[in-house]
Amino acid sequence: MKGKILDFNEESRSGIISGDDEKRYNFEIKEWKGSQLPRAGSRVDFFANGDVAEAIYAEPATNGTSSKKIAAALFAFFLGAFGAHKFYLGYNKQGAIMLLVFLFGFILLGFPSLVIGIIAFVEFILYLVKSDEEFEQTYVTGYKPWF
CATH class of the missing domain: 2.40.50.140 (Nucleic acid-binding proteins)
Known part of the structure; x- marks a missing residue:
């Protein structure tokens, strides 16, 4: 069963x-x-x-998990400063925060935008080093929107 x-x-x-x-x-x-x-x-x-x-x-992990992991990592690397990986994983509030801080960061001479870019890069690395099961448990099934 x-x-x-x-x-x-x-x-x-x-x-x-x-x-x-x-x-x-x-x-x-x-x-x-x-x-x-x-x-x-x-x-x-x-x-x-x-x-x-x-x-x-x-039961072994499904292949859908690894494709979600890879897609989220790619979003974090290429569009992470805009919060694309957060939106992809369903964390809309956190995605909107990243997007707004990045856009308004240019008004403050780019420092907040740089910080958001660093956060996105750290999350990209974290997504890659986690196993598929750990990624699924932490970000998809569980609710851990930051790091």
């Missing part, structure tokens, strides 16, 4: 999976078959034994 991890508590080493059948299943870490600890929001494939999940495997 397939499902999604709703919660995982590292202290108790247990969690809850919401199955695609709309039932919830408890699990212990001993049933986890991955090399990394389970994370909330991850898609999994498992065997249901009553209300307990057994033999849990993480």
Whole structure:
């Protein structure tokens, strides 16, 4: 059966999976078959034994994640000062802030525009060094609009 991890508590080493059948299943870490600890929001494939999940495997990341990562990095590099990468990732408020600070920066002799350009370049580097799963968890599924 397939499902999604709703919660995982590292202290108790247990969690809850919401199955695609709309039932919830408890699990212990001993049933986890991955090399990394389970994370909330991850898609999994498992065997249901009553209300307990057994033999849990993480589903591989989809290719759509990496294309979103690459596109966001390219936007950050080429159009980052205008906030294009923020708009692309759905952070419209932060994109508008970057755009306005960059445009109004010319009035103040370019210093704010330079700072926005540096921020965009740092975000470009951060996007590239993160793994696809980490990028997805941080910027797409999670909500981390800055750095």
